[in-house]
Amino acid sequence: MKITEQDARYVADLAHLELSAQEIARFVPQLDEILGYMDKLNELDTTEVEPMAQVVYQQDELETLRADQDRPGFSQETALANAPDSGAGHFKVPKVFERG
Amino acid sequence: MELRGLTIARVRSALESGETSAAALAEQVLAYAQQENQRNNAFLAFSPERALAQAQRIDEMVKRRQPLPPLAGVPLAVKDVIVTRGLRTTCASRILANYVPPYDATAVRRLEEAGAVILGKTNCDEFAMGSSTENSAYAPVRNPRDLERVPGGSSGGSAAAVAADMCVVALGSDTGGSIRQPASFCGVVGLMGTYGRVSRYGLVAFASSLDHIGPFGKTVRDAAALLEVMAGRDPSDSTSAAVPVPGYLAELDRPEARDLRGFRLGVPREYFAAGLDPEVGDRVQAGIERLRGLGADIRDIRLPHTDYAIACYYIICMAEASSNLARYDGVRYGVRSPRCRNLSLAECYRATRGEGFGPEVKRRIMLGTYVLSAGYYNAYYRKAQKVRALVARDFSEAFRDVDVIVTPVAPTPAFRLGEKTEDPLRMYLSDIYTITASLAGIPGISVPCGANGAGLPIGMQILARHFNEPAMLRAAHAFELSG
Numbered sequence: 001m002k003i004t005e006q007d008a009r010y011v012a013d014l015a016h017l018e019l020s021a022q023e024i025a026r027f028v029p030q031l032d033e034i035l036g037y038m039d040k041l042n043e044l045d046t047t048e049v050e051p052m053a054q055v056v057y058q059q060d061e062l063e064t065l066r067a068d069q070d071r072p073g074f075s076q077e078t079a080l081a082n083a084p085d086s087g088a089g090h091f092k093v094p095k096v097f098e099r100g
Numbered sequence: 101m102e103l104r105g106l107t108i109a110r111v112r113s114a115l116e117s118g119e120t121s122a123a124a125l126a127e128q129v130l131a132y133a134q135q136e137n138q139r140n141n142a143f144l145a146f147s148p149e150r151a152l153a154q155a156q157r158i159d160e161m162v163k164r165r166q167p168l169p170p171l172a173g174v175p176l177a178v179k180d181v182i183v184t185r186g187l188r189t190t191c192a193s194r195i196l197a198n199y200v201p202p203y204d205a206t207a208v209r210r211l212e213e214a215g216a217v218i219l220g221k222t223n224c225d226e227f228a229m230g231s232s233t234e235n236s237a238y239a240p241v242r243n244p245r246d247l248e249r250v251p252g253g254s255s256g257g258s259a260a261a262v263a264a265d266m267c268v269v270a271l272g273s274d275t276g277g278s279i280r281q282p283a284s285f286c287g288v289v290g291l292m293g294t295y296g297r298v299s300r301y302g303l304v305a306f307a308s309s310l311d312h313i314g315p316f317g318k319t320v321r322d323a324a325a326l327l328e329v330m331a332g333r334d335p336s337d338s339t340s341a342a343v344p345v346p347g348y349l350a351e352l353d354r355p356e357a358r359d360l361r362g363f364r365l366g367v368p369r370e371y372f373a374a375g376l377d378p379e380v381g382d383r384v385q386a387g388i389e390r391l392r393g394l395g396a397d398i399r400d401i402r403l404p405h406t407d408y409a410i411a412c413y414y415i416i417c418m419a420e421a422s423s424n425l426a427r428y429d430g431v432r433y434g435v436r437s438p439r440c441r442n443l444s445l446a447e448c449y450r451a452t453r454g455e456g457f458g459p460e461v462k463r464r465i466m467l468g469t470y471v472l473s474a475g476y477y478n479a480y481y482r483k484a485q486k487v488r489a490l491v492a493r494d495f496s497e498a499f500r501d502v503d504v505i506v507t508p509v510a511p512t513p514a515f516r517l518g519e520k521t522e523d524p525l526r527m528y529l530s531d532i533y534t535i536t537a538s539l540a541g542i543p544g545i546s547v548p549c550g551a552n553g554a555g556l557p558i559g560m561q562i563l564a565r566h567f568n569e570p571a572m573l574r575a576a577h578a579f580e581l582s583g
Binding site: 003007008011012014015016017018019020023026027030031033034035037038039040041042043044046049050051052053054055056057058059066074078079081082083084085091093094095096097 | 198199200202294295296309335339341342343405407408410411412414415422426429430431432433434435436440441443444445446447448449450451453454455457459462463465466467469470471473480482483484485486487488489490492524525528540541566567
C-alpha cells in the first residue's frame with residue numbers, strides 16, 4: 001500500500017478538503033493504484049538530468065517587468081461583486097480564531 | 101443560410117454579397133444551437149445579447165462599406181474555463197456556479213476585436229480535468245456523431261459544438277490533449293500552439309506550465325485564422341512569447357503549400373505499439389501514405405521516453421492543480437458552503453471545497469498535495485520534472501532530422517459514456533499520444549483522417565518544433581486538401 005486511509009485524511013487536511021468516509025473509502029484504492037503506476041519513473045536514472053520547471057526555447061530576453069506606473073484597476077465595488085459575503089468595502093469571513 | 105459545414109470564408113462571402121446579415125446569422129445559429137443543445141449538452145450557457153450587439157456592429161460596418169475585420173460576423177463558442185466579462189464562467193464546477201468575471205481573457209478580447217460573435221460558453225470537464233467531458237458538474241456532453249458516446253475531453257463541448265454546426269469555430273483549452281483528443285473524437289480540427297504562443301490571461305489556471313488556449317474549426321484554415329488573431333505577446337501573461345507571429349494564412353496560400361515536396365516527416369514507432377486500436381493504426385498509416393503521395397520524405401524516428409510520459413505528466417499537472425485550486429476558498433468569489441454560518445474560517449474552507457468540487461478534481465488535489473508534501477517532493481515531483489526534461493529532449497533530437505512528426509491522436513475512437521468513469525487510471529492512460537507534446541511545449545494539431553467501420557471519426561496528430569506552427573499547418577492543410 002502506497003497510501004492508507006490515515007494518509008488520505010492527512011493529505012485532505014493539508015488541502016483543506018472535507019471528504020466523507022465514503023469518499024475516503026472510494027479514493028484510497030484509486031489513489032494507491034495511481035501512485036503505484038507513477039513508480040514507473042524510478043526505472044529511469046535521472047541523476048544527471050536538470051529538472052524542467054518551464055518550457056524553454058530560444059527567444060529574445062523578455063521584458064518581464066512592466067513600467068512602474070499607475071494603471072486603472074477594478075473598483076472596490078467590482079472587486080467585491082462576486083464575494084459570497086461582503087460589507088463596508090471588505091470581504092467578510094467567519095471567525096478566524098476557534099472559541100477557547 | 102446553410103449552417104452545415106459553414107466556414108469563416110463562407111460567412112465572409114455571405115456578408116459581402118448581402119446573402120445574410122451578421123445579426124440574422126447570429127440569430128439563426130443561436131436558435132439552431134439551442135435546439136441541438138437539448139440532445140448533446142455542448143453549451144452551458146448562451147449569450148444572445150452580447151452576440152447580437154456585436155453582430156449589429158458588424159452589420160453597421162457592412163452598411164457603411166467599411167473594411168471588415170478578419171473574423172467579421174463569425175459565430176464563436178468559448179469553453180467555460182475562459183473568462184468572459186459579464187458572462188457567467190463556471191469551469192463546469194459547482195464551486196463557480198455563480199461567478200461573473202469582471203474582465204475578458206486576452207484571447208477572447210482579440211477575437212471579438214477581430215469581429216467574432218460570441219454565442220455562449222461550452223461545457224467541459226470540471227476545471228478541464230478529464231478526457232471525456234463526463235466530469236462536468238452539470239451534464240455530460242454527447243458526441244454528435246453518436247449520442248451514446250463521449251465527445252472526448254476536456255473541451256468536449258467546444259468540439260461537439262463545431263461538429264454539430266452549432267457554431268463556426270470555438271475556443272478550447274489544452275493541458276494534456278484537451279483540444280486535440282476531442283477534435284479527433286468529433287471529427288473536427290483542433291490546434292494547440294507552442295506553449296506561450298497564445299496568452300493564458302483569463303484562462304482559469306489548471307496546470308500553469310502546461311495550459312494553452314487554442315482553436316477548433318471545421319478546416320485547418322479556420323483554426324489557423326483564429327490562431328493568427330490570438331497569438332502574440334501579452335503584457336498580462338509573463339509566459340506569453342515575444343516571438344513574432346507569422347502570417348499563417350498567407351503561408352497556406354502560397355502555391356507551393358499544396359504539396360509537401362522536400363518535407364521531412366517523422367513517424368515515431370513508439371506511437372504505433374501495443375494498445376493502439378488496429379483500425380486507428382490503419383487509418384493513420386493510410387494518412388501517412390497520403391502525405392508520402394504529396395511528396396513528403398517519411399522517416400522512422402524514436403521518442404524513447406514516451407512510455408514514461410503519462411506518469412510524468414500526471415504528477416506535474418496534479419501538483420500544479422493542487423496549488424492553483426487553493427484559491428477556491430469561498431471568500432472572494434464562488435460559492436461558500438451554507439454551513440459556514442456556524443463554522444470557523446478553517447472549517448469553512450474545508451466545507452466549501454468539499455461541497456464545491458467534484459470527484460475527479462478532489463482526486464487530483466489529493467494526489468497533487470501528496471506529491472508536493474514533505475518526504476515525497478523529491479521522489480515524485482522533482483523526479484517528474486527531470487523526466488519531463490528527457491521527454492522534451494527526445495523531441496529536440498528528433499526535430500534535427502524531421503520538420504514534422506505524425507502520430508495518432510488517441511489510442512481509440514470515441515468510447516461509450518460511462519465506460520471509463522469508475523477507473524481513473526485507465527482514463528489517464530488514454531492520453532498517451534497527446535501529453536508528450538504538452539510536456540515539451542511544442543505545437544500540435546489534430547486533423548480528421550477518416551473513420552472506423554462503425555463510422556466513428558479518427559484523428560491524425562501533426563507535431564512541430566517550438567514556433568514552427570507554419571510547417572505543422574502546411575502539412576495539415578495539404579493533407580486536408582488531398583482528401
